[in-house]
Amino acid sequence: MANNTWEPMKGDELPSSLFKYQILCTKHLHELQDDFEVLDTAGKISHNTVFRSYVGTNTHELPASFLDAKSIVIIAVFTPLLTANFHYNGESHQILVPHYYEDGITEEHLKNTIKNQIIGHNGYRIENAKTSVLLKRLAVRSGLGRYGRNNLCYVDGFGSFVRLHAFFTDFEFEEDNWIEAKIMDSCEKCKICQNNCPTGSINDENFVIDIEKCIPLYNEIPGEFPWWINPESHNALMGCMKCQLICPANNEVVKLTQTLEDVSEEETKALLEGNPTDDQIASLSKKTKMFIPEHASYYVPVLSRNLRALIGQ
Numbered sequence: 001m002a003n004n005t006w007e008p009m010k011g012d013e014l015p016s017s018l019f020k021y022q023i024l025c026t027k028h029l030h031e032l033q034d035d036f037e038v039l040d041t042a043g044k045i046s047h048n049t050v051f052r053s054y055v056g057t058n059t060h061e062l063p064a065s066f067l068d069a070k071s072i073v074i075i076a077v078f079t080p081l082l083t084a085n086f087h088y089n090g091e092s093h094q095i096l097v098p099h100y101y102e103d104g105i106t107e108e109h110l111k112n113t114i115k116n117q118i119i120g121h122n123g124y125r126i127e128n129a130k131t132s133v134l135l136k137r138l139a140v141r142s143g144l145g146r147y148g149r150n151n152l153c154y155v156d157g158f159g160s161f162v163r164l165h166a167f168f169t170d171f172e173f174e175e176d177n178w179i180e181a182k183i184m185d186s187c188e189k190c191k192i193c194q195n196n197c198p199t200g201s202i203n204d205e206n207f208v209i210d211i212e213k214c215i216p217l218y219n220e221i222p223g224e225f226p227w228w229i230n231p232e233s234h235n236a237l238m239g240c241m242k243c244q245l246i247c248p249a250n251n252e253v254v255k256l257t258q259t260l261e262d263v264s265e266e267e268t269k270a271l272l273e274g275n276p277t278d279d280q281i282a283s284l285s286k287k288t289k290m291f292i293p294e295h296a297s298y299y300v301p302v303l304s305r306n307l308r309a310l311i312g313q
Contacts, residue, residue: 006082006258008104008289013112014077020155021075021118022144025176026062026168029072033060035137035181039208046211050221058134062168066127069168073114073126074138076145076155076162079103080253081241084260084288086268086307093268093311096236097260099163100220101289110165124171135164140181149187149194150202150243151209159250184249193243198233202243215240219306222298234309237290238302261287272311274304 036058039045062069082097111126119126136153139145145153145162152160194202201213211217216239218225235241244250263271267284270276276284281296291299 004258006080006260008102009106009109010104011109013109013116014105016117017078019075019077019113020144020158021073022139022142022177023118023173023175024072024074024138024142024178025173026069026072028141028176028178029060029062029133031178032133032137032141035141036060036134044208048212048217050217051211058132060133063127063132066125066168066170068170069125069127070172071169072129072133072138073118073167073169074135074142074144075110075113075165075167076139076153076158077103077105077165078158078253079161079163081161081245081257082260082289083257084237085262086311087262087265088268088272088311090265092262095307095310096241097288097290098236098239098241099161100238101260102292103163103289105163110167114167114169119169119171121171124169126167126169129166129168132168133166135166137181138166139164141179142177143179144177147181147183147187148243148247148249149183149190150197150247152244154184154249157253159253160244160247161250161253186249190248192246192248196242196246198230198240198242199228215242219302219309222301222305225305225309231309231312234306237288237306237310260289263287268307268311271300271304272308274301276300 079099082101083094084097086093086095107128114126115122139153140147145155148154148160153162154160155162199213199215201210203210215229215233219238245254263284267280270280271284281293285291285293290303
């Protein structure tokens with residue numbers, strides 16, 4: 001892994017090397033909804049309460065406040081894997097920090113990027129579409145990305161290390177990209193991710209994983225881990241990287257892993273015990289980039305539990 005120090009986004013818009021995008025006409029929204037309903041009717045979309053809270057509110061309709069939107073801009077932003085060294089009992093523990101961290105990219109950065117680098121004209125309305133569409137499906141249907149066997153979205157040059165964003169605009173682009181959902185050719189005969197999944201959530205039958213066996217469904221939220229998750233399966237401060245680190249499509253982007261500031265012995269101990277002081281919360285917020293101090297009451301118990309699993313408490 002590379003040993004370069006990570007820095008958050010700077011400037012007013014994204015550098016061109018950090019993102020890729022695709023354009024669709026809003027007329028395809030109903031087809032996206034059809035995709036969801038077909039999969040749901042076939043029983044391929046979990047009814048797990050937590051998972052449904054992530055996907056159940058997306059209706060694939062134009063918002064009532066923006067019915068004259070003409071196009072959708074779907075953007076994939078490269079989100080490198082990070083690591084942080086947690087010091088504890090005289091040892092340094094290198095912990096993976098996947099895409100959950102705050103990258104410093106704001107909605108204003110994204111709007112400026114669309115206005116200046118994609119549309120190229122002022123005067124057009126641009127509104128966030130995140131509550132209206134399923135981003136991963138939109139990215140694959142637009143051709144921006146393709147599915148992997150692990151059901152993640154892969155974007156050329158970025159692998160699966162991406163954060164997706166979508167925006168409606170009343171600018172009407174000449175292009176309209178709409179394709180059948182595709183999987184990467186390399187996945188057809190490859191089962192590396194499936195064989196490395198610690199819970200068996202990736203299967204042979206189709207490219208929709210068994211989400212109820214997927215570790216992130218449980219380590220993103222408060223509560224005890226299910227009894228059936230092997231303690232040795234845990235591998236990241238939040239989320240799971242087992243299927244991504246070993247994926248051949250990520251070989252090059254894994255090399256771009258960057259590091260966060262070290263977490264001290266005292267801070268690690270306080271987080272493990274779940275009782276950091278206000279000063280330690282502020283420092284942990286700054287160092288891990290995983291939460292803001294105002295949200296510590298939710299995130300500290302989650303990260304405390306996850307870190308205990310990783311360090312072996």
